[in-house]
Amino acid sequence: MVCGLVSYICALLGVAFFTLLERKGLGYFQIRKGPNKVGLMGLPQPLSDAAKLFTKELVKPTLANQFAYFVAPVMGLVLALLLWQLYPSDSLAEHFSWGILFFLCVSSMNVYSTLLAGWASNSKYALLGAIRAVAQTISYEVSLVLILLFVLFVCPGFSFMDVKESHGVVWLGFLFVPISLVWFVSCVAETNRAPFDFAEGESELVSGFNIEYSAGGFALIFMAEYANILVMSLFSVVLFFGAGSIGSLSWDFVMMVKTLFVAFAFIWVRATLPRFRYDLLMGLTWKSFLPLALGALVVVVGIMFFVVLI
16 A cells, blocks of 8 residues: 555656756757746646646536546546556565556556547547547557567466566666567557647647636646656566666666667657658558557467477
8 A cells, every 4th residue: 555655656756857857858959948937947846736727716617527527537547547557666665466467557548548538538539539549549559558468478477576586687678679679669659749740639629628718627637648758668668678776776677768868869859750641640550550460470389389399
């Protein structure tokens, strides 16, 4: 109970300062300064933003479905925080023995919070954004699941701890570069990040599924989004970028550094690439990623079957 509470608090603090890293990073990518007015070098800026958003008046649409409207942001954040129970730390006494199945179940439910937020707002822009998000998320979940199966065939076990401990000297990300790249792009699409941010699409849908949210509801939606980015970066490290300590450095510290690097890649992609067209996004997963993931899975299964027969 206490360990879980500490994990959630640390995850929320990480989310807060990751938003600061993104704003600072985007500032320097665009040759300008990021937030630098609040406190020393703008470091308390996330706390200031949180205080502002959670103390503002909560304005809600008159014709919205009130219960679903308020439940959706809370549901999104709860689902995002649940995934932090799978943190594969050596200092934990117990671990999920079926953690990867739990990850698939919880991550597939994330789409309901987005759909609920868009539908309950009773706005055409919000509903369009939610429908696009549902189609996008479900499509890229197929690629994610197939790549997860590919990793499980290479590293047997249904726990992230099992996958972590089964890594050899060479990382899977280097052994299977195309598969790791497909995983990363699918993670970007799954978390609705640029250049795949069609759930929001400011130039097309004003602000997409969250157009009617302000104050605390708006803050909860984006806390869930950034918590998902961090947890997907963590799982990317566990699955593809090795385990174990480096010299005197512990696994937890090494994993934290790698996770920060992968999370920064999300920011880098946002600053570099323009938004995709929606039909190209859907074509990318169904015409490119799905055949590649299926082919890789068939090859691995065939090799393992051949080895067993020998």
